Amino acid sequence: MSSRRALSGVALAGAALALQGCVVAAAAPLAAAGVAIAKGKRETPRTPLAATTPPVVQTTSRSSELASPPFAPSAPAQPAQAATASDRAIVLTGLTAMPAPTARDIGASDGAILSFARHALDRAEASPANAATRSALLASPGALETDRAACRERPAMVLIDLDPGRDAFDPLAASQADPALVEALATLRDRDVMIAWQTRLGENFADVVRSALARTGLDPTGEDRLEVLGSLDERKQTRRDALAKTHCIVAILGDERADFDELYLYLKDRDAVVPPDAIIGNGWFLASPITNEG
Template identity: 45%
Template sequence: MRRRTRLFALMALSAGMLQGCQTLDKVNILAAIDGPFVPRSERGANVQEQSLAAAAASEEETIIAAPAPEEEATDVATAFADFRAPARTESTPAPPPVTAPRPEPATRELPALAASVLEMAPARRPASQPALTLPSPLTGFRSFYEFTLASLAKPGDRESMLLADPPSLNPALKSCERLPPAVLIDLDPAGGLIPLTSSSAPDPEFATSLATLRRRGATIYWISGHLPDAEPQLRELLKESGMDPGGIDPLIATGLGAERKQERRHALGESHCLIAILGDNRGDFDELFDYLRDPALAEPLEVHIGQGWFIAPPPLD
């Protein structure tokens, strides 16, 4: 078969050379005819494969060339945009830091019982007000004298009229054991000092009662807020009134602001048994009464009024 094909080609070439200008076209035809020999049985298969390949290439070009729908692309972009965090711009200020509020300081509570019962007063306070109705000098002095005389007659240990624990408002008293008996008389009026030039008339009955108590063994103590340098004037007043004609009674001059009467009372309670106290207000028995917020809280202490604590006008007033 190949020999026959070549022979036809030579014949065609010869004819082309004879015909002149038609040579070029025939050569092209022969060039197209000349090529690798393919059997007839394989030609159909090759043609079918080439057709399938051409169809596949055409379909691929169609898919590649087809543009995506604009609406679908837009929806996808929008969907992804929803999941993006908004970018912070310079014009958007950052939120200010949160500052926790500063706790207020708690108020510290005083543990002492006196803080809840007593007023936190300055060191210098006026004495408590006198009783609304003071007993007459004769009544007050007589009660004082009779109680003291009865206490001196009792055998055994005596009880002091000083509170054992004043801030507790407990009426319990200190024990005297075997201390010598004494009484305490406050010379000053409530909220002031006794005048150093008194014009009061002597009280013979009270002077006689005091003399009796001295003979029975009681020591008479006098107390005033005057300075110690006022002692001579005070003693002269006691002599002139007949309260201490011999000038033998102990006199306590505390001095305002220098020493409290409370301190002197308790110091006296260390050496003597105070079986009775005479004054014109409850603060003369214990300074607790001068600091009470509510006087009704001291109700338990009222048992001592007339039973060791006696209220009467100042003896030299």
């Protein structure tokens, strides 16, 4: 080989190496731009540049989670505040109307009425155990003593005063009864305890009084006994005394102490404490059996 031909071969080899370096250098920026080079052909970008850019590690507390190794266990996700609402699921019922109130739903008179019914049921039967307290009437009406009248074997009766305070009962007024009392009276009737209603109204009001008792549910069938006054000079105390000759009045329900015995009508101080007050809650029970609406 001549020296001229050898130099020409070296020059060609150098040119080839230089050209290969240029191709590699040109491929670097294209690859950075998301352009693939394969077998000398260029393809379209596979994804936008933003999708191929690695996330930048932030210096906040969130960055520590992003920078953690992939095998590190992640903390359990905390439930969102709204998720707790599932604990208060709404349950549908088949009710088409609000249920009637029970004895516990009543009000301030509830305790006295329930005690009234319980006391009457406990003393409905004559027995040596309750002989001394079976009657709710005083042995000496008008006296400041606590001795009770003797009942012996007389059938049990409860007496309920309808008059509000010292006024007369108004049977024509819109009124309502305590549901606890309606339920208690039904129980007493089932136990053969006689129910008697008392008012200072005269006999000519008997029909409208019975209508009021039926309307309020206190005496829906009209089977109870009604005590009205036969004359202007008759007293409710004389009516009570007459009832005691045929029945044992085991409990009295009224809204003031004079409904139990007329001695309270003659106290100079209407609020004075006297010995018979000890019978309140133990034969005498303070509650309003019927009240005007509105």
